[in-house]
Amino acid sequence: MQKEKKRICPECKGIIKSGRTEMVYELENMKITIKNVTANICGKCGQSFVSGRVAEEVNRMVNRVSEDINSFVKTQPEVSRGHRKVAIAV
Numbered sequence: 001m002q003k004e005k006k007r008i009c010p011e012c013k014g015i016i017k018s019g020r021t022e023m024v025y026e027l028e029n030m031k032i033t034i035k036n037v038t039a040n041i042c043g044k045c046g047q048s049f050v051s052g053r054v055a056e057e058v059n060r061m062v063n064r065v066s067e068d069i070n071s072f073v074k075t076q077p078e079v080s081r082g083h084r085k086v087a088i089a090v
């Protein structure tokens, strides 16, 4: 992919530092929050930037988890109604 860019926020020109963020996925029948995702965060405006590689990993994990949850729910009809929230820390 791309080489490491200068760590300057494109929004506000603030300094971007390494940190952690949350990624939220709204799926058809559930909401998955991934916590502790490695990201670069602007110290000025708080915008977070997740690298393509990390985003890909998280995506893969979300797909796997949502499959697991869906197959679990099939065996647990009483929890199959309504929206579910799932939080995962990485």
Ligand SMILES: [Zn+2]
Binding pocket: 009, 010, 011, 012, 013, 014, 042, 043, 044, 045, 046, 047
């Ligand atoms: Zn910024």
